[in-house]
Amino acid sequence: MSRSIHVLSLVLFVLIVVAAIVVLSYYGFTYYHLNIEERFYHSDHQLLRPSGVLGHGLGIIGSLLIITGVFLYMVRKRIARFSRIGVLKYWLEFHIFLCSLGPVLILFHTAFKFGGIVSISFWSMVAVVISGIIGRFIYIQIPRTIEGRELSLLEVRDTKTDVGELLKKEYNLNEESHQIIVASVAGNSNNTSGLLLFRLIKKMNHDRKTYKKIDSELKRNKLSGTERKKIKRLVINEIVLNRKIDRLNYMQKLFKYWHVAHLPFALVMLVILLIHVAVTIIFGYKWIF
Incomplete structure (x- = not known):
């Protein structure tokens, strides 16, 4: 799948979820904001109530979307014979889409009123959605192959470039600037103490100072604008890789x-x-069949 098609599919997924929320909210606003006692007299009560044609249908479709999303992703991830069907991260994104749209439809199925044992399922669903968002953030922080396989620390380190050797071969830097740049991009992947947020802020601040230091050193050398851009790009790639190793x-x-x-x-x-x-x-509740 090309990058443009991938991005287009993600945008489409988001638009479908947003459209479902907007359309259902707009259509049922006058009903959903009423108290339970007043809803009985609303003209759309037979349609929008949980056992109504639309309300019941939303519950069925939402449940099927969640079950399908969970089942397909688990099969693709856990069963070896299906491991070569598509890229795992695309399956994960489709899983997230189905398990986001499904809860939205179920929310409207409940007509925003729920209690008893069903409320346990609903709040568990909310917890799953929230934890899924957090899990997605954690997932994308772990370096992976194009197929979605998680890379080991050794594999990530093998992708590093020997910046010092490359600078010495291709660019005419004085020895002092060369040593400063190499030392600046060396990173400190052994620093694992502290909370993640504080570590990230500290690392970003350190990287910002590193960019300034390297930019200052490059200006001291008689390099063309193109050469400076190439070195900066090389440095940025190395720093980004150091970040990945640090948090892996x-x-x-x-x-x-x-x-x-x-x-x-x-x-x-x-x-x-x-x-x-x-x-x-x-108890005999039926939909359209």
Whole structure:
């Protein structure tokens, strides 16, 4: 999949979710903002109530979207025979799309009124969505291959460029500037102490000072504008890679802890969802069939 098609698909996913929220909110606003007692007298009550044609349909479609999103992603990720079907990160993005649209439809299915055991499933669903957003942030921080396979620390380090040797071969830098630039981009990947946010702020501040120092050193050497741009690009790539190495172990550990929170909520949501569906069928609630 080309980058333009990938970006277009992501934009389309977002637009579909936003469109669903806007259309359903606009169409049912006069109904959803009423108290439960007043809704009975609304002209669209038979349509929008949880057991109504539209309300019930939203619940069915939303549930199917969630189950489909979970099932397809788990099959692609866990079963070896399906491991070569598509790129894993694309499957993850499709999983996120289905498991974002599904809860939106279920929210409107409840007509914003829920209680009892169903409320446990709903809030578990909310916890799954929120933890999924957090998990997505953690996921993209871990370097991966184009197929989506997580890279080891050794594999990431193997992608590093020997900046010192490259600068010595291709650019006419004086020895002092050469040593300063090499030392500046060496990084400090052993610093794993402190909270992630403070570490990131500290690292960004350090990198900003590094850019200024290197820019100052390049101006001292008689290099063309094109050469300076190439060196700056090389330095930026090296610093970005140093950032990835610095947070790799931290993010891998954090991702394992994230599963501890995400999976139980997902299981609770699915189990109660199935119970809710079974009870609905037993008590004879039907949709359009």
